Every structure is written in C-alpha cells, then in structure tokens.
Amino acid sequence: MMEKNQVKWPERLAYAMSDFGCNTIFQIVGTYFLVFSTxxxxxxxxxxxxxxxxxxxIDSVDGVIWGQFIDRTHTKWGKSRPYWLWFSIPFALFCIMSFSAPNLPGPWKVVWIYVAYIGAKVLYSGINIPVTSILPALTSDPQERVTLSTVRQFFGNFGAAIFLPLTLPAVAFFGQLFGATGKNASTSAIGWFIWAVILGIITVICLLTAFAGTRERVVTKDSTRSVPMRESVRALKGNYPWVIIIFINFIYWGGFAVRSSSLPYYFKYVLHNEGLGSLVLAGTVITLFSTALVPFISRHIGKRNTMLVGMVGTAISQLILYLADKMNGNVPIILVGIVLYFISYGLTGALIAVMLSDAVDFGEWKNGVRAEGFVTSFSSFSAKLGMGLGGMVLSAVLAHGGYIAATAGHTVVQSDAALNAIRIGFIWIPLFGYVASCVALLFNNVDKLEPQMVRDLRAKHAAEIND
Structure with missing residues (x-):
C-alpha cells in the first residue's frame, strides 16, 4: 500500500510546476501592477x-466558492486537476490584460484595469486552491505529502526569485527594442505587454504540465461524486486540526504582511539605509535552502515540531531585530536576525498545505466526509483576511504615530512617535503573530493520531473500491 501511494519524481516535479506557474506571472501582478497603472x-x-x-x-469570499466548485466537480481527471486545464489560459489572459495599455478615454482605462485585475485575482484562486486541495488526493502517505509540498514550495519560491528581478530590465529591453528611449523604456507600454505575454505563455505551459503529469490516486466514495454543501460542512465538525491551522494561517500571514509592508519604512526612516533594505529583500533566496531540508527534518522530529521550530525561529529573529534596534541599528546583528528569519520561514511555509491535508483526512476519519475543496479553501480565505487586516492595522498604527508621507523631491523627518510606530509594525506586531502561532500549534497532536488514522482510512477506501 505504501508503494502504491509513493509518488515518483516526474510527478513530484509536475506537481511543483503548478506553483511555479502560478508565481511566474502572478508575483509580477502583485508587485508591479500599481506602478504600471500609475x-x-x-x-x-x-x-x-x-x-x-x-x-x-471579493478575495474574502471567492476562495470558499471555488472550494465548493471543487467538491462538486466529478470528471475522469478527478476533482482538482481539471481546474488547471480549464482556467490556465483564461488566467494568463487576464494577467496579460493587467499589463496592457489600450488607447482608451480616462474612465474606460479605469474600467479596463478593474476588469483585468479582478479577473486575474479571481482566476488565481481558481487555479491556486486546487494546488492545495489536490495534495491529499495525490498520496495517502504522510511523509510523501511533506516531500510533495516541499518540492512545490521550493519551485514556487524559485519562480518568484527568477522573474521578479528580471522584470524591470526585461521591460526596458523590449521597450528600447520597439523605440522607447531613456527612462521611458522602463515604463513602455509595449515593453510591459511583451513581457506579460512571455510570462503568460510560461504560466500556461507549467499549469498544463501539472495537469498532464499528476494523478489523483486516493480514490474514495466522495471523490467520485459531487459533495453537497451541507455534507462538506460536516467535515469540519470537531475538526480541531483544521481550526488550529486556519487560525495559524490567519495570524501568521497577518504578521508576515505587517512585517513586509513596514520593512521599507524601517530601513528608510529608522536606519536611514534603504540600500540595506533592498539587500534584505534579496535574501529571500535563503528560504530555498531551508525549504529543501523540510522532508529530512520532519522525518526525524515530525511535521508539527518542524513547523514549530520554524515559528520559534521567526519569533527569535524579531527579538534579535529588537536587540539591534536598541544598539542604534547594529547592522551585523540585523543581518543575523534577517538570515534566521528567512531560514525559519522556509521551514514553515511548505508544511501549512500538509497540515491542511491532515485536516481533510481527520474530517473524513471523524465524520465520514471527505471535502478537499471546502476544507482547504479556507486556507486562502484566512490568509487573505489576515494579510488584509494586517495592512489595515499597520496603516492605523502609522496614522496614530503621526507618520508623514514623503512626496517626490522632498525629505521628511519623522517624529519620535512616528518612528516608534514603524518599530511596532516591523518588530512587535509580527512577533505577536509568530508567538500566537507557536502557542496554537502546540495543541495540534495529529502526528500522534496519524498512524491509526492512515490505517483506518486506507481500509475504508479499499472497502469502498471493492463495493
């Protein structure tokens, strides 16, 4: 049974192409859409x-709706896989629209970007939620799920690491190729369009590769029928592993969003060293190495404890940043804290999807209902809600501290209250999120229940197939 559920390397890489494809163009949309629009x-x-x-x-509700679509999907390809086939091209087209500048009157330009951006965001949920919901269907082996999620996370981060730094030089290159000169090349409409088309093609190829190269092999009664909403909800009854991971998803990513948004302010106004801030952002490559270690570490200390090590590490990194701040912005200590943060972050991200797969299994084991789409879709909802509220909290903290926004060509000296507000956003709010996540994770004991749960579910699924 273990051999039957073992996923070979070609399929692991095909699965990883799903996240690589998503991040190929969508990271560009998330990072550069504002500057393109303005x-x-x-x-x-x-x-x-x-x-x-x-x-x-819209983001706060579309994930749950997509989850219901997945649970009601019944095709020869499975429940989750078809979404990569059906929506890869529409998703790429809306992303390309997001970087297209048609010659329209002012109000119609606004309509254009609304349609393009909302379409891209909604369809991103439509192809990205299946990346998580398919995991429990790819294999019933817990350790194999860790490996699959790690490979996926690695390539997802790798895609962002490749294409984000290339974007502005590529836009300038294509802009100059088609007649733009000087600074105009980097804002060239044709440059942005050509680069978006290239990334869109890569995205479609990756998602179709994921569709063709994966197989939903965990066949159950619920995977061969449309699961109605009232039954999907039953999968959450008493499902405390799901409650814990959804809470962590909310509080952890909320803290992450506040930290990321306040980082430029901290390095500009508190440390007066914007160059160091850019160097710190480039440090995301460190997460690739720690992410690659997740299967080996979890094999020895378990999934929960591996994730706990990562969360404790992020909390400690915030305390190191506080120590450096008290030492007048000691750069070597800041870099120690940043490196520890990226290492720890790499140990955490890959395991959230695995914990959600455990919650799918637990819901079936306890309540007899397997609702991959509905159970995993709340991950998107909670993460987006946490990041959205995190941005609101940071804005409120900065406003309360009297932060003054800079304008082009003017130097702003922030007050002590504003600088403290920036410190709260960069150090203390994320620290609270990471500590709260650690405490919540301590109550998740699925690793101990897993052997019995896997045995019972395999027997149940075998009986369903024989029936």
Missing part, C-alpha cells in the same frame, strides 16, 4: 487603491 496607464494612485479595496472584499 506610471504607464496614467491612472491616479487613489483610484488603484480603491480597486485594491474592492478586490480585498
């Missing part, structure tokens, strides 16, 4: 901010 399309930043607010509301 500097290339000529749309006011306040209008784009309104778009972000509308999208945040």
């Amino acid at each position: 500097d290339t399309m000529g749309i006011k930043a306040s209008v784009v901010a309104g778009l972000f607010a509308v999208t945040a509301i």
Whole structure:
C-alpha cells in the first residue's frame, strides 16, 4: 500500500510546476501592477487603491466558492486537476490584460484595469486552491505529502526569485527594442505587454504540465461524486486540526504582511539605509535552502515540531531585530536576525498545505466526509483576511504615530512617535503573530493520531473500491 501511494519524481516535479506557474506571472501582478497603472496607464494612485479595496472584499469570499466548485466537480481527471486545464489560459489572459495599455478615454482605462485585475485575482484562486486541495488526493502517505509540498514550495519560491528581478530590465529591453528611449523604456507600454505575454505563455505551459503529469490516486466514495454543501460542512465538525491551522494561517500571514509592508519604512526612516533594505529583500533566496531540508527534518522530529521550530525561529529573529534596534541599528546583528528569519520561514511555509491535508483526512476519519475543496479553501480565505487586516492595522498604527508621507523631491523627518510606530509594525506586531502561532500549534497532536488514522482510512477506501 505504501508503494502504491509513493509518488515518483516526474510527478513530484509536475506537481511543483503548478506553483511555479502560478508565481511566474502572478508575483509580477502583485508587485508591479500599481506602478504600471500609475506610471504607464496614467491612472491616479487613489483610484488603484480603491480597486485594491474592492478586490480585498471579493478575495474574502471567492476562495470558499471555488472550494465548493471543487467538491462538486466529478470528471475522469478527478476533482482538482481539471481546474488547471480549464482556467490556465483564461488566467494568463487576464494577467496579460493587467499589463496592457489600450488607447482608451480616462474612465474606460479605469474600467479596463478593474476588469483585468479582478479577473486575474479571481482566476488565481481558481487555479491556486486546487494546488492545495489536490495534495491529499495525490498520496495517502504522510511523509510523501511533506516531500510533495516541499518540492512545490521550493519551485514556487524559485519562480518568484527568477522573474521578479528580471522584470524591470526585461521591460526596458523590449521597450528600447520597439523605440522607447531613456527612462521611458522602463515604463513602455509595449515593453510591459511583451513581457506579460512571455510570462503568460510560461504560466500556461507549467499549469498544463501539472495537469498532464499528476494523478489523483486516493480514490474514495466522495471523490467520485459531487459533495453537497451541507455534507462538506460536516467535515469540519470537531475538526480541531483544521481550526488550529486556519487560525495559524490567519495570524501568521497577518504578521508576515505587517512585517513586509513596514520593512521599507524601517530601513528608510529608522536606519536611514534603504540600500540595506533592498539587500534584505534579496535574501529571500535563503528560504530555498531551508525549504529543501523540510522532508529530512520532519522525518526525524515530525511535521508539527518542524513547523514549530520554524515559528520559534521567526519569533527569535524579531527579538534579535529588537536587540539591534536598541544598539542604534547594529547592522551585523540585523543581518543575523534577517538570515534566521528567512531560514525559519522556509521551514514553515511548505508544511501549512500538509497540515491542511491532515485536516481533510481527520474530517473524513471523524465524520465520514471527505471535502478537499471546502476544507482547504479556507486556507486562502484566512490568509487573505489576515494579510488584509494586517495592512489595515499597520496603516492605523502609522496614522496614530503621526507618520508623514514623503512626496517626490522632498525629505521628511519623522517624529519620535512616528518612528516608534514603524518599530511596532516591523518588530512587535509580527512577533505577536509568530508567538500566537507557536502557542496554537502546540495543541495540534495529529502526528500522534496519524498512524491509526492512515490505517483506518486506507481500509475504508479499499472497502469502498471493492463495493
């Protein structure tokens, strides 16, 4: 049975292409859409901010809706895989639209970016939620799930690490190739469009590779029928592993969002060293190495304890940053804290999807209902909600501290209260999120229940097939 559920390396790599494909273009949308809209399309930043607010509301519900679609899907390809086939091209087209600048009157430009950006975000959920929901269907072997999730996380981070740094030089290159000169090359509409088309093609190829190269092999009664909403909800009854991981998803990523958003402020106004801030962002490559270690570490100390080590590490890294701050911004100590943070982050991210797969199994084991789409879709909901509220909290903290926004060509000296508000955002709010996540994770004992749970579910699934 273990051999039957073992996923070979070609399929592991095919599964990893799902996240690599998602991040190939969507990281570009998330990072550069604002600057494209303002500097290339000529749309006011306040209008784009309104778009972000509308999208945040849509994001808070679309994940659960996609989860219901997945649970009601019944095809010869399975429940989750078909979404990569059906929506890879529409997703790429909306992302390309997000970096297209048609010659339209002002109001219609606004309509264009609303349609393009909202479409890209909604369809991203439609292809990304299946990346998580398919995991419990790929294998019933707990350690194999860790390996699959790790390989996926590695390639997802790798995709962002490759294409984010290449974007601005590529836009400038294609802009110059088609006649743009000087600084205009980096904001060239044709440059952005060509680069988006290239990334869109890569994204489609990766998602179709994931579709063709994976197989939903854990066949159950619920995987061969449409699971109605009222039954899907039953999978959550008494499902405390699900409650814990959804809470962690909310509080951990909320802290992550506050830390990421406040980082540029901290290095600019507190340390007066923006160059160091850029260097710190480049340090995300460190996560690739620690992510690769997750299967080996979890094999010896378990999934929960591996994740706990990562969360404790992120909390300690925040305390190191506080120590460096008290020493007038000691750069060597800051770098120690940053390196520890990225190492620890790499140990955490890959295991959240695995913990959600455990919650799917637990829901079936306890309640007799296997609802992969519904159970895992709340991961998207809680993470987006946490990051959205995190941004609101940071804005409120900065406003309360009297932060003054800089304007082009002017130097701003922040007050002591504003600098303390920035410190709260960069050090203390994330620390609270990481500590709360550690405490919640201590109550998750699924690793101890897992051997019995796996045996019982395999027997149940074998009986269902024979029937």
